[in-house]
Amino acid sequence: ALALEAVRMASGMAKLTVTDGLTEVYNSRFLRTALRRELRRAARFGQELSLVLVEPDQMEAVRAEQGELRAAALLRELASLLAPQVRAYDLVARAGGDSFMLVLPQTGIADATEIAERLRAAVERQAFLEGAPGAVTASFGVASFPREGADEKALAAAVERALAQARRQGSNSVYALERAA
Secondary structure, eight states, X not given: OHHHHHHHHHHHHHHHHHBOTTTOSBXXXXXXXXXXXXXXXXXXXXXXXXXXXXXXXXXHHHHHHHOXXXXXXXXXXXXXXXXXXXXXXXXXXXXXXXXXXXEEETOOHHHHHHHHHHHHHHHHHSXXXXXXXXXXXEEEEEEEETTTOXXXXXXXXXXXXXXXXXXXXXXXXXEEOOOOO
């Protein structure tokens, strides 16, 4: 019985090392490791890989009007909406702060943009924090390997630029960064 309890506790600890405690999706440490691994795999096999960076639009207002606990609840709800919407081998992780990153192996920019648009619509339809559907929206930035970045840092910077452009377009939008030929 003690051995089984030790195994159960060890597996729980292992989960904690890769999972964000608030949202229960992968954490940023695991994200960096997994992204490096997936980029090496994509380069080795000549495949595309896309990143989608997601950030809720109204977080400052939620924090100001409803407090930090409600903002945390919103992030939990957003994570639980995003995670089941992707394929089993895709990765959803909390990238830091209020943002989430999706790593989409074997996915080009057009398909990743379509996925981001589907997720954007799902967020818009969701009634977060028991509010009205559409009261909370999110912005999405999309970038693809190798086109917008050949390594982890370049690709992460590209997807951040895409998210910034989505925010400049206004809330509730998707922007796919494509390098000019």
